[in-house]
Amino acid sequence: MNFFKTLAVGAFIAASVSGAALAQQATFEAVRARGILNCGVNTGLAGFAAPDSQGNWRGLDVDMCRAVAAAIFGDASKVRYIPTTAQQRFTALQSGEVDMLARNTTWTFQRDVQLGFDFVGINFYDGQGFMVKRSANVSSARELNGATICVQPGTTTELNLADWGRANNIRFTPVVIERLEEVNAAYFAGRCDALTTDVSGLASVRASRAGEANQHVILPEVISKEPLGPAVRHGDNRFADIVRWSLNAMIEAEELGLTSANIESKLSERNPSIQRFVGATGDFGRMLGLDNRWAFNIIKQVGNYGESFERNVTPLGIQRGPNRLWTQGGLMYSPPLR
């Protein structure tokens, strides 16, 4: 059995030491040889990565994994989802247990520079916000002076809150509770005046309270930047390019109006951008080391960014907001595919 095979054989270890240096350089070759993409995802976060009733993974991050698999193999289903906890995720990427992380991970300086990862893009712009009861008649976070605020400890959320209070000279009493569900329960039970976490989290918490959803307001202030994006190991540029352009292709497709439903019919479109996109001209796939229909496969099998967002995130009650295309006033912007 695999169990003992992996445990016992010292020779196996010796053999893989020599192979290891190669693996560092060539994730792409390793993935191709393996025939399946190892993708690190969240252990369960609604809208981003969570198994449904049939045990199939769904979510915005899951679609990111699927897009990369579609680009590499032409088959979005060739993904092995490896659920990772917040503590495990970086080790899993460093040790090669996963090829890429698509695990609602905030792109920060330290993670990019010190931990040895490359963040290849941003697939969700998040930020920390506040939710209060409508009956409290608060319309701005600046009015929260003297309030009690429910917050989870040990996260950047707690630090951001303290920083923000100090910077704006706002005094508040933090109610610190370890578990997410319990923080939320404390807020709904009235133990604190406001609840703070990422805006996406606030929206989904509010949406889960179907009966009283409209009794809570998310305040307009966003006090931190939480750009979430896929990450790969540092120094493996080939693979980083593939992940980066898989994400860009999804964004570009939305801009071009290409969807999983209509891309087949757009194959013969005259528009040169679309011609390049579907691989009819330009040879871009070859440059990535992929099939020229890589982007076509992504859109056909996974859909464009907007479709993915609507399928996964909209049901949580989260607006597109900053995640709209740049043409619509958002931040989603793909460098041109040319």
Add this chain to the structure above:
Amino acid sequence: MNAPAHEAVQAVQSADPPMRPPPMLQTGIVGWLRANLFSSWISTAVTLALAYLLVRYAIAFVDWAFINAVWSVPGQDTSACRAVEGSGACWALITEKHRFILFGTYPYDEHWRPALCCVIFVGLYLISANKRFWRRELALIWLVSLGAIGVLLWGGILGLTYVEQERWGGLVITLVLATFGIAFAFPLAIVLALGRRSTSLPAVRALCVVYIELIRGVPLISLLFMASVMFPLFLPEGLNIDKLLRAQVAIILFAAAYLAEVIRGGLQAIPRGQYEAAEALGLSYWKKTGLIVLPQALRLVIPPMVNNFIGLFKDTSLVLIIGIFDLLNAAKTSIIEPAWQGFGVEAYIKVSIIYFVFCYAMSKYSQRLEAELNPGRRR
């Protein structure tokens, strides 16, 4: 002279009043109630107050769990559940998600494979519990069954599609972790306990003491973190030992340290005379230990050992912190989808029933085993 005396005796005997039944109020249910529940006014008051609470909460529970409950909803539309939230259970969650809770992310069409594995596991437990099967063949049965379980779960041969370990989940993970945990920790614990008591091998003894104290000195959760977060960093890049296997090894090492101390307790309870008698018969160390000491020692420590086993069975749920979908984690994950958020109680009730069945069975069996193996010590 004889006759009058005899008559007198008879007279005394006949004067004895006929046996009357004790007063109605002292016997039967009424008597029991009076003696135990209504013996004084304090007792009566407490009884009435508790009875009131019991009835009230029982009614509330029945209302919640059965009368107001929603048993199924169309598709993912949980508005019916939301309408009764707080007053009625949403068993529709279980109807919709029971297969996910039991089998996690295992491919949906292949769920019969982990289901069959669970059946094999339970069958193994039943066979092993029966004294009639305590023969050498049992080891063979175990090997064959575990092989079959491995083939079923992994697949890849015999026309079964290959299923990578990351997709395993639910009850079968809990059973795998607990069964292998107990099966490997037990012999390891015996070795450790014997090693710690060894007088002729000081190095072995020191090693065992260090091992036991080191492992007992840290929580299981930190061992699991070591196994899942630190350990991979020490391995050469490209070599990955399966996450489940790492967790399994951590659980075995942890359980063995605790069990070793339990077994050592049993070893110490064996009177010196038993050792000496065995030596007088000319038995070697291993024969003495295997034939005389261990059988008696293990018998003595059945209750604490089962205590440990039950603890271990439930400790396996800690693997959720390293992202393995065991039974408990699958239940928690089942309520992540927005439509089903907030119905945690229902999922937890289901899981707690499953845990209870297994743990109670273990407990009951150990009581029977104790009685069977220790007839001389029954009090």
